[in-house]
Amino acid sequence: MAEERGANTYCAEHTETPTNVRCSRCDKPVCPACMVQAPVGIRCREHGQAKKLPTYEVPPSVLARAIAAGIGIGIAGGVILGFALPYLWSIPYASLAAIAGLGYLVGEGVSRATNKKRGQSLMILAGACVLAAFAIGSAVAAARTGIQPGLFDLLALGLAVFLAVTRVR
Numbered sequence: 001m002a003e004e005r006g007a008n009t010y011c012a013e014h015t016e017t018p019t020n021v022r023c024s025r026c027d028k029p030v031c032p033a034c035m036v037q038a039p040v041g042i043r044c045r046e047h048g049q050a051k052k053l054p055t056y057e058v059p060p061s062v063l064a065r066a067i068a069a070g071i072g073i074g075i076a077g078g079v080i081l082g083f084a085l086p087y088l089w090s091i092p093y094a095s096l097a098a099i100a101g102l103g104y105l106v107g108e109g110v111s112r113a114t115n116k117k118r119g120q121s122l123m124i125l126a127g128a129c130v131l132a133a134f135a136i137g138s139a140v141a142a143a144r145t146g147i148q149p150g151l152f153d154l155l156a157l158g159l160a161v162f163l164a165v166t167r168v169r
Contacts, residue, residue: 069113070129082140096156103160107167122168144158
């Protein structure tokens with residue numbers, strides 16, 4: 001328990017350290033070594049432990065739903081992209097819009113499948129599904145025409161991954 005000697009108050013944990021700071025929840029004196037900066041002020045170690053927001057908690061069942069949605073949209077989008085790319089290459093910026101749109105679609109699909117959850121695991125999943133969709137689309141386009149995607153398409157892929165990741169970040 002904290003001591004009060006004269007005009008000084010001492011930390012509850014470090015009885016030799018004077019302090020004027022108290023926990024905003026339990027009013028226990030805390031020194032700079034013990035204090036935790038919380039969104040509502042200074043707290044002691046006991047009350048300063050922040051809980052993870054429910055938006056960022058992704059249970060395994062929700063993650064499985066996200067994987068199914070990401071892979072399904074990625075495969076379907078990749079096949080459609082593979083058939084469309086040879087035609088889109090002749091229209092300026094059309095392949096950019098299509099590839100970026102696929103990234104947005106994958107990210108939004110993963111987000112909706114998880115009821116708008118966020119987190120690093122979902123960001124990695126969305127980015128990987130976009131990369132897989134682009135690989136499938138490139139393989140289908142190359143098999144049909146023998147033409148490989150160019151540098152502009154790889155830049156579009158970067159934009160697509162960015163869009164997918166930001167939907168679940």
